[in-house]
Amino acid sequence: MNRRNFINGVARVAALLGLGGLAARLLQHAQVAHTVWQIDPWKCTYCGKCATECVLELSAVKCVQFYDICGYCDFCTGYFEPQPNKLSTGAENQLCPTGAIVRKFIEDPYYEYTINEPLCIGCAKCVKGCTLFGNGSFHLQIKHDRCVNCNECSIAKACPANAIHRIPSNKPYLFKTREGKPS
C-alpha cells in the first residue's frame, strides 16, 4: 500500500463517518417521514395564481366546498356575478369561468352548491366571492391525486400571502371548520 492509497483510505473512512453522522442526526430529528404541499385556507387571498403557477398544465389546485359552513344561500356570492340579471343558472350570471359549480334547489330558500371537479381550474373567483361576502365555504386545496409534489412548489414560491406550506402527509388537507380560524 503506497502513501496515496493510505491517504485516500483515511479520507474515505472519514467521509463515510461524516455521511453516517449526518444521516443519524437528521434521522433523529425527523418526526415526519413525508410531507406534502397544502394551502392554508385562512391565509389564502384568492389572488388566482394557483391556476397559473402550477407546473401542471391543469393546476393541481381545486376549489372544494365545505358544506358544513355553507349557508346554502339563494344569492350565492360565490356562484353569481356581483349584479346578476336573474338568480338563475344562466351562464351570463355565473362567476365561474368554466361553469364548474352545480346549483341544486333543496327547499325554499336553500340551494346546494357542488363543485364539478374535472371542470375546476383553481382560479379562486368563487372563493373570493364566497369569502368576502358569504361564509367562506368555498376554498382552495391542493389535490394529492394530481399534485406531483415538486421539491420546490412553484405556486408556493409565487403565493403573495405565503399560504402554502409543507404539511405531514398523513393529514394532507387543511379544512376550515365552523369554529373559525384557529389561533
Added chain:
Amino acid sequence: MATALAQRFPPPEFTETGHQMPTLTGFPSRALAWDYVDVVVLFVALALAAWLVLRRRSRRGVIALSIFSLLYFGFWRKGCVCSIGSMQNITQALFDSAYAVPLTVLAFGVLPLVFALFFGRVFCAAVCPHGAFQDLMLLRPLHTPTWLEHGLRLLAYVYLGLAAIFAATGGGYIICQYDPFIALFRLSGSLTMILLGVGFLAASLFIGRPYCRFLCPYGVLLGLAAAVARWRPSITPSACTQCSRCEDFCPFNAINISTPKPAPLQPPSPMAQKIRLTVLLLLIPIFVGLGLWLGDAAGAALARKHRVVNLAERVHLETSGTVQGTTEASEAFHAAGTPQEKLFGEAHTLRERYVRAGRLGGIWVGLVVGIKLLTLGFRRKRERYETDAEHCLACARCFEFCPQDQKWKQILAQAPHPVHAADATK
C-alpha cells in the same frame, strides 16, 4: 383559542325535506409507495452501473441503463425528487429545526455519495436522468481548451455555495427553480425553462454534458467523494501503449495523460519549485479573504430575494410614504393584521443570517479557487493514461477507444470459460 364564528349566514335547517348535507369525499392522500419504490430502483441502478462500468467495462450496458434511468426517473417519475435537489432539503434540515427531511429524500442524497466513495461517479454514468439525457444527445464532441475547462468547472462550486446559502436561510431551492430539464421531463413549464432545457440539449450535441461538468452542484460533491474512491475504472486492462486515443476521445476532458518521456522541458530546479509552492500557498488566504469580503456584500444583496425581507422593505417604503400603492404581498400582509414590528424583526434576523451565510459561501469559493490553483501548479508523475477520478463521469467510452481493451475483449470472447475483462487485469 378560536376567533369569532366565521359564518355570516347560519347553517340551514332543512325542516321540509330533511335534506342531509353531503359528506366530503374525494380527498385522496399521496401515493407514498412510489417514493419507496424509487429508492429501491435507485439502489439497484447504482449497483448495476458500478458492475457495468467496473466489471463488464461495457459502454453498451451503460447506454442501456442510461435510457432506462432517463425514462424511469425522468419522464415517468417526472424528475422529482432527485439527488441533485435533495442536497437543499438536507441543508435546510440542518439549519431549520422546523423542517424534517423525508427519509426517501435523505436516501436520494446519501446513496449516490456512498457509491461514489467506493466506485466513483457511477451515479453520473447511467443513473442520473439529467446526465443520461445530455449523454445520449452527444453527437460530435468538440474539444474544450484546458484553461476554459478549468475555469468553467469553478462555476459549479459557486452554484453549490449559492444553493446552500438559499437553502440554509429558507430562501427557496434555486437548483429546482433553475433546473433546465425538469420542464422537459414534465412536458410542461414556463417558456423560459423549456427554452433553457432545449438550449442545454442543443449544446449537448457538441459539448459533452455541459450541465454536469460546469454547473451541477451535486457533481461537485460526487467528484470530491470519487477522488478518494476505493475502485476506479482503469482505462486499459493491460499495458498502456500511450496511444492517447482515450484522451483524444474523452468528451469530458477527464483523462490525465502520462508524463511525457523524455520531458520536453527542463524540469524546474527544486528551489524554483519551492518558491512556487510558497507563492501558491500564500495565495490561498488571499483568495479566502477576498471571498469573505465579496460574500459579505453578496449576502446582504441575496437577502433581498427572500420574501420576508422583500416584504419588509416594501411595507417600510409604503408606511414612510416613499412609494404609493400596494403589491399583492403587502396587501395580504395588511389583511392578515400582523404587527409591522414582528415583520421587521424577522427581516432583520434573516438579513443577519444571509450575511453570515454569504461570508461562509465566500470563504468556500475562495478556498476552492486557491486549492485549484495549487493543484494546477503541480503535475503528478504518471506511467500511463489514467481517468481523472474527480471529473470522470464513468461513461465507459474510453474502454471502447482503447485498442488494448478491444484486443482483450476479443481474446476473452474466444476463451473456453466466460471471464470478465476486469479479471484479466489481475
